[in-house]
Structure formats: C-alpha cells, structure tokens
Amino acid sequence: MRIGEPAREEGGVELQMTPMIDIVFQLLVFFVMTFKIAAPEGDFNIRMPIVAPSEGIPEPDALPPITIRLTALSDGRLAGIQFGNRQLKNFLELRERMIEMLGPDPGPSVIESTEVELDCDYHLRYEYVIEAITAVSGYVDEKTGQIVKLVEKIKFAPPRAG
C-alpha cells in the first residue's frame, strides 16, 4: 500500500492524508477501548424431559441410573459425596470410581446406555454440581490431550425442599 509522493512539479493532485489518519486512529482507539478478553465458555447437556403420565413407566431393558448424592453444609459448602453406599473424599475419587465402573474408554453403547442422576441438597453451591458433572462426564487424557467421554446422559433428581 505505497502511496505515491505528491507530484507538485507536474501539477498533480495532492492526497490529503490527515482526515484519513484521524478517522483511522479514532477507529483504532474505539476498538482498543472496547476490547475484552473473554474466557471461552462451554456447555454440559442436561436431559430433563417432561414426563407424561403414559411415559412414566420405564422400559424394562433400561438400566437404572447411577445415583450420586451430594449433601451440603448450611452455608452451601460440600458436606459429602455418596456414590452407591460409599462415601467419597473428593470429585477426583468420584471420577476414579466411574472409570472403575465403566472402563477407561467406554464405547458408544456404554455411553449411550449409562445415565447419572444427581441428587443434591437445595443449598449446595452450584459450582459443586458442575464439578460433579465434570467428574462423571469424562476426563482429559494426559497423553493425547483429548477428552475421553464416560457419560453423556445426566439428569437431576427431583429437587429437595429448600
């Protein structure tokens, strides 16, 4: 984008750069001032279909969901994680139990047929629910950096009284 020198001797047209530079700098300042660095966001799918009376009876072949109970202290902090009859220390252990149950790399049929139900106290802080969903959904393979999926079907148990 080389702009030629004004040919004054030849009587050519002198190009006025000043207004263009003014407006270009104004645009630049506008974009710089409105620029925001936003962290990337992602989604977790939740299956919460409306159960019609006719659909209330589950299919005989369907496996019962894996129930994970999350209890809360009065201030909303996590009090306990119950996986079956076992009390777990943290969400890392929950993930280990899920891998133990489903295998380190479950195939599509296992992912499709497995459902997790989260049964949470009303006052539990929402961040723990996302941590639980993260723990059961899958994990990042340290060797490949790829996400290995464990469970895709996640739902909430009916809400407990507040």
Place this chain on the structure above:
Amino acid sequence: MRFATRRGMPEAKADMTPMIDMTFQLIAFFMVIVNFSEGERNERIRLPISELAKPPDAPLKSPITLHLTDAGTVIFGPDEVSIAGVRHLLEREVRFLKSRGDDPRQATVVIRGDRSARTGQVQELIRVCQQVGFERFVLRARQEFASLAELAVGS
C-alpha cells in the same frame, strides 16, 4: 493533526506508508475478533469452572439464555426477575417461537448460573422452563483447568 512547516527550512517528509499499513492491520485484527455475542454474557455472573467445558461445535438451535445470579434472581434480556417471575417472560418467548413456526421443545435453554447460586434454585428454574414447554437444557461453565482434588468435602 496538521503540522506546520517553517519557512525557509527544508520540509521534512515522513513516510506514512508503514504506519498506515500497521494501523489498518490493527483495525482489521480488532474487527475480526470483536465479539458480537456479548448479549449472552453478563459480568455479574461468575461461572463455575470446568476443564471439560468445551465451546459447542455447532451453534445451538433457538438458544434462550437465562442468567441465574447468586441472589437467586434471573436475568433474561433486560429484565431481572425472581425465578417464579421469569415464567411470563418465557411464555412470551414460547408464543414468539410458535409464531415463527418453531417448536419450543427443540429450543435450547442455556443456564448461566453463578457459582455461588444454590443448586435448588437451578432446579427450580429448570422446572419453570419445563412447565412452559422447554425440554432441552445446557449448563454453561467457564473453560479452565481446575484440579478436582481441590474441591474436596468441606472445602
């Protein structure tokens, strides 16, 4: 921004070409990365963190974004209402979708809940959405690595 030249002095000519090149490149850069979906975000909401929260591969169908604050209120567009109060706003949305020929059951409700919000409030919000006819939900989280061992019981 006009520079005067002294008479009798030789005129100093600055080569503007590299500066203009650079400036246009900067403008092009900012124009490309400008985020027009800012309406889906809300600075008040501190999203929970998840290492598995990847941005969706394909855009969601008829997304409806609900922000749940730590105080238990719902921000939907310009309105901030209680969880029960969002019902009439969603009913209006359902009427709009139907008038457009869309099925509300195929629309996706994006829940951007604050990390300090109560889980019961999220469930209440989902129930209100179900009652007006929505069935598809996604919970939004911020993509960031966090050790699962850090969030232990009682922490």
